[in-house]
Amino acid sequence: MTAASIKRGNDSRVLSVLMLNPAFSGGGYMHGLCNALADAGCYVELHTGPHYVRTSRSWKRIAYHPRIRFYRHTQLRSYETRGPVRLFWRGLRLVGHLWSMTRVLAAVRRFDVVHIHFLSIPRLDLWWLRAIARHVPTVCTVHNLYPHDFSNLETTHRIFQRIYAVPHVLVAHTDHTVEGLVQKFHVPPEKIAKIAFGNANHLRDQRGVPTPAEAGLDLAGPPIIMMFGDLRHNKGVDVLLRAAALLRDNDVSFRVLIAGAPSVDPRPYLELAHALRLGGNVEFRLAYVDEAAVTTYFRAATIMALPYRTIDQSLVAISAMSLGRALVATRIAGLEETIGQAQAGLLVPVDDPQATADAIKRLLTDEALRRRCEANGRRFADAALAWEPIAARTIDLYRKCIARHQQSGDGSP
Secondary structure, X not given: OOOXXXXXXXXXXXXXXXXXXXXXXXXXXXXXXXXXXXXXXXXXXXEEOOHHHHHHOOEOOOXXXXXXXXXXXXXXXXXXXXXXXXXXXXXXXXXXXHHHHHHHHHHHHHOOEEEEXXXXXXXXXXXXXXXXXXXXXXXXXXOOOOOOXXXXXXXXXXXXXXXXXXXXXXXXXXXXXXXXXXHOOOOOHHHEEEXXXXXXXXXXXXXXXXXXXXXOOOOOOOOEEEEEOOEOHXXXXXXXXXXXXXXXXXXXXXXXEEXXXXXXXXXXXXXXXXXXXXXXXXXXXXXXXXXXXXXXXXXXXXXXXXXXXXXXXXXXXXXXXXXXXXXXXXXXXXXXXXXXXHOOEEEEOOOOHHHHXXXXXXXXXXXXXXXXXXXXXXXXXXXXXXXXHHHHHHHHHHHHHHHHHHHHOOOOO
């Protein structure tokens, strides 16, 4: 099949792609993929929300076309406010979401492919997804089989089983996700494409990166064990805190830094840290970390800790490897697959504070091992997670998706 061609102004491109990510979740990944596709000759529009503007200020090169189509006046307010005021802004955000999806549906025919990431309101977005797939070839990347911290497995499973049946092609990053789609959701294997989660090398070269002192990071003290990103129950914060207590009792010199905005009530974790008498060893920075400061935080860490209970793939893990940081992580899903292949750290069982403490202590005390893990991770990110071949595979997938859509006649998957 010959690739569809389009013309935008003076740009003659191979394929026109609409990237749909309303909340701009997984920002570093989205930026890398959109840039790589644009570099390969595609015309790429990213339809997203104002969180993109906040995140992208430090990026030096943007080859695609971002469009703020969602939550223009409500997204950041719904993040930053609390109580009844937050509920008010979330209500307005819901109304805006419905209007924005209507506009997306009106625009999809301008594109050769729609590529969807991170549906914001799955119950509602299922209907829009069906409408979009009737009109244009549709790809959906399954970053996680289920949303983070979902509340009702049976209901959530039914919703996502319907969602995964709609797109013409699903993209998965790990064998674990492919297996889950086939066995749990009964997706035909031929409908799934495994494409790696690309590196976060853009973090190595950003504008306005603060110094450690400007970020309030003291590098003169004990080594830092860092947990980074939105605070969620699935991340095993309690496991890391109990491991920290074991390290302290074994006279290991360390500091634990837990940095990121809370997506759940942080009080149980603060209370656990107090009960374990970790005041001098653990610091919570429960606030959004600006993208320009992410590199500073990662480089300040001696070890990155990811004692997750559930995850398919982790942008934190990929970023740590891209920046050459050793990891201690649980032996699950994408963490085991990626970190294990890269030999970028030590893997431990889920919910095992003792094994977590032992692995952290080993990396802290064996500098040669830690340096090997750092070098291995960076080398793996540069080679196995390079964006150019990922873009080539993605474009090939788009072409197959277009062919499948044309063969179906009515646009059904």
